[in-house]
Amino acid sequence: MPSTHNSRSAQARKRAARVDPASDAKTNSESVDSNQSLPSTSGVCTGVPFTRFDLEKTFPAILAPLSLLRSIPESQDIDALRALAPVLSHCLDAILHSMAHFPEHIPTSPKYHLALSEVNFSKDMFLGHVTHIPLHDRPSSYREAIQAAMQFLDMTMSSLKGFLNAAAYEVAQLKPLPQIPVEEDLAQNADESGSLSHSSVESHHNSSNANTFASVSTDTLNRSQKSKVSALLKPLLKWRPSRLDLATLESAASSTLIHSDSDDPGCGYVYVSVNIRNSLAQFPVSIDPTIGNIPHPEDATELWKDGNGLAQLASLKALVRYMTSPDGDIDIEIIDVFFLCFRFFSSPKETFDTLVARYDDKLVCRSSTITRSHSMQVKMRIARLLYLWVDLHWRAEDAEILTPLTQFAFSRLAQDIPRDASSKLISSLHQRACDGDKSKGLRMEKTIARAEAKHRQEMLSSTWEPREKKSMMRRDFSKVKLSHFHSPGGHAMLALQMTLLLWEKYRAFEPEDAVRYLMTRSGDDHSPIARKVANFMAYERAVHRFVMDSIGSAESVQLRTELTEFFLELASKCHELRNYSASCLIALACDRPTVLPFITACPTHDIVLFIREVARGCGSGPYDQHPNVPGSRLINLKRYRPITWAVRAMEKCHAPFKIQRVDYICDWLEHVLSEYLVGTEAEWETRIYDNCRKL
Incomplete structure (x- = not known):
């Protein structure tokens, strides 16, 4: 040299x-x-x-x-x-x-x-x-x-x-979140703090039943008890799963003040x-x-982006081009959306072929340097997508492309990208091949591990024992009353076991399978996944019905007040355990006028919210036409973004609750809730209505 x-x-x-x-x-x-x-x-x-x-x-x-x-x-x-x-x-x-x-x-x-x-x-x-x-x-x-x-x-x-x-x-x-209003403010603005409007209730349910229960609740609950309900629901009412795009991030984080020591x-x-x-x-x-980004001529008719530059409509080829170009870098959700949802509008074989076609894309430019740069840029991004697919998002049905993908990795990728990177893909492919028919990516496993890491690591247990422990262990539940749990230790024990019981029902199915069932079901409610999802939803409904029926069946105003206080304490304990599903359903049952509209938009990590998100996505249809190309048929990504969010949120809820199981209390809960697992909503509304009139 x-x-x-x-x-x-x-x-x-x-x-x-x-x-x-x-x-x-x-x-x-x-x-x-x-x-x-x-x-x-x-x-x-x-x-x-x-x-x-x-x-x-x-x-x-x-x-x-x-x-x-x-x-x-x-x-x-x-x-x-x-x-x-x-x-x-x-x-x-x-x-x-x-x-x-x-x-x-x-x-x-x-x-x-x-x-x-x-x-x-x-x-x-x-x-x-x-x-x-x-x-x-x-x-x-x-x-x-x-x-x-x-x-x-x-x-x-x-x-x-x-x-x-x-x-x-x-x-x-x-x-x-905004600070919860003080009790005086709640008393002055009851309509704003404690419940949704009466008209919204009527739009979701039979108004006569709701109004009757509302009047009874108003007569039996004093101001401090209503404030307890409102204070518990206020942060939940304020919370909504936000979907900020990058254009709003700057305004969302626009403050230039850095407080090093403050109570703010x-x-x-x-x-x-x-x-x-x-x-x-x-x-x-x-x-x-x-x-730099070199636009493809077909993007004018096969890709439509909103004002923030995020793809909302695209053909499969255009979507792959978008993800493998600098334009797609601003869309932090697109890769998750693609890999969690592409099986709804494509097949693994078609998707793999589209990725390979993009890998071989030949762009002719005046400068050979730009041509080489563009080709290398595309190859690097395709390699990264394939790695993320195999390592995180692999499903058992993807096995049809295992052989051609392995051949592609050895014959093409290993020659075009450094060995340090290509070996990662090859190693993941080897692991998927060893797993056989049950192979799947590590996304769910890693999500659970991350969610579990932020939970308390100690075993959650309670030394409290109910008065009728011996009878409960013999499965003789006739003498057991809710009042036996009306103590700080009883609230904690019941919240622990209810949380564990619901979680055991929830973890029986995988979120991605549940969402796929909810999107594609065609009257088949007898499949294993359908039964598991329905079982969990039935237990959530049972908890809600149990609370309403218990309060409505009280024989005196004093007993109804005591039961309301008991369930509010139970809801608070469930909330501390991050069992937002039970916490919300119990609290809402104590404040009947807000029940039906609030459950429809319930801001908790339970199946009700996820079904709502899936339904919202499905309502827009899988395909739509380009605004400038009448008659075109493009993938509607606006449908799949909320569905992706729902799957991801549901996966977090699979993190295990480290709770010590007390079998006889769980058995008692199963026995109590079994009565509320059957029957239609109309039948239960009639029963609650009749019970309220007796007092």
């Missing part, structure tokens, strides 16, 4: 050592570990908020090596590239380490971990390429190797930006929001100026 080349190499290495951002990143990383406490899980400040989160300090460390790497093509210095690559890798690791100390809601988010998988896969491609660049004597070989390295680097930085956007999306949903519940939210926003503002637009 010429001496000038060696001189440039030495100078580049000196510049890298002088900048030494890796040491700064390491220092920041060590300072992170030295902090004593984890961040608040609720977004509420206690002392210094999120002290272990220092993205704003670690992020600038990556800018110096990026700046040097962008100047490398001018000198065509492979040695400098190899020297700077590990520096950039250390800085990237420091950023990921910092972001791992977000409030727990964010690291356990599916979007967060999917984006993290993309970053790691892209990083492996970049480092694998730089590490194994062959030594050539031809300058053209140097240029080609460095250009490819810059493309891999651009892919890595694009993934990192998507990762930050996914984190920003989750932070935007951490904004603290929103200070931690502001701190994290500003931190991420400032880091995104420093993000380079493009590492390699030759890389």
Whole structure:
């Protein structure tokens, strides 16, 4: 090699050592570990908020090596590239380490971990390429190797930006809820705080029955008891699963104030929001100026995006092009939507063939450099999609493409992308092949593990015992009364066992199977999944009916008041256990006028909400026409976005409750609820109505 080349190499290495951002990143990383406490899980400040989160300090460390790497093509210095690559890798690791100390809601988010998988896969491609660049004597070989390295680097930085956007999306949903109004305000504005309007009740149910029960409840509950109901329901009424697009994230996190020591519940939210926003503002637009988005001529008629640039209608080919182009980077949900829902509008074989066709897409440009850059960009993104499919989203019915995909991975991908990345896909394929007919991706398993990690790890148990324990153990439940549980220990024990009982019914089916059944059922309610879903829904209805019937059947106003207080305490204990389903249903049964409309839009992690989301998605139809192309038939992604959200939320609820089972109490609950598992809603409404008239 010429001496000038060696001189440039030495100078580049000196510049890298002088900048030494890796040491700064390491220092920041060590300072992170030295902090004593984890961040608040609720977004509420206690002392210094999120002290272990220092993205704003670690992020600038990556800018110096990026700046040097962008100047490398001018000198065509492979040695400098190899020297700077590990520096950039250390800085990237420091950023990921910092972001791992977000409030727990964010690291356990599916979007967060999917984006993290993309970053790691892209990083492996970049480092694998730089590490194994062959030594050539031809300058053209140097240029080609460095250009490819810059493309891999651009892919890595694009993934990192998507990762930050996914984190920003989750932070935007951490904004603290409004404070619950004080009791005086509730008394003055009863219609706003405690219940929904009377007209909304009548639109969902028979008005005479609801009005009768409402009048009885009003007579029997005093102001403080109504305030208990309202205070319990108020945060639930305020909460809605938000779907913020990236265009609204900036306004959602627009505050520039960072409170380091405050009692303001929103200070931690502001701190994290500003931190991420400032880091995104420093993000380079493009590492390699030759890389950019080149629109496909068919996108004009086969792809329609909304005002925020998110695809809403697309053909299968256009959807794949969208996901494998820079335009799709802003859509943090699209990969999840695609892999969770593509089986509704395509088959694994058709989808695989479409991905391979995109991999072989030949774009003819005036510049051969741009053509090569575009081809490599597409291949990297296809490789990443295939890896995510096999590793996370694989289903048993995908086995039909296992052989052709394996052949493609060995014959094509292994030749075109670095071994460090292609080996990941091949390893995942090997695992799926070993699993046989029951093979499936790790998405569900990882989601449960992340959700379980934020739960209390100790075994939840209670030493309290009911008065009639011996009779209950003999399954003689005739002497057992609810009043026997009317104590702090009884409330806790009953909430624990009710939570465990409902969870056992819920975990019997997989959310994706349940959603597929709800979307595609055609009168077949005898399949295994149909029976399991119906069984869980029946138990939820039974809990609600049991509470209403118990209160309505009380023999005196005093007893009705005591039962209402008992169930409100039980609902509060269930809420503490994150059993939002039972908590909501019990509380609503104590405040009858709000029951029917609220359950229709119930903001809890139970099957009622998920069915509502699935129904909302199904209401729009699987296909729609392009606004500018009458008669066209494009995949309606507006249908599948809420369905994706429902599946993801349901999967989180499969995280196990570490509750010690008390068999005789669970048996008693099963016995009590069995009466309420049968009968129509109309029959139960009549029974409750008749009971209310007796008092």
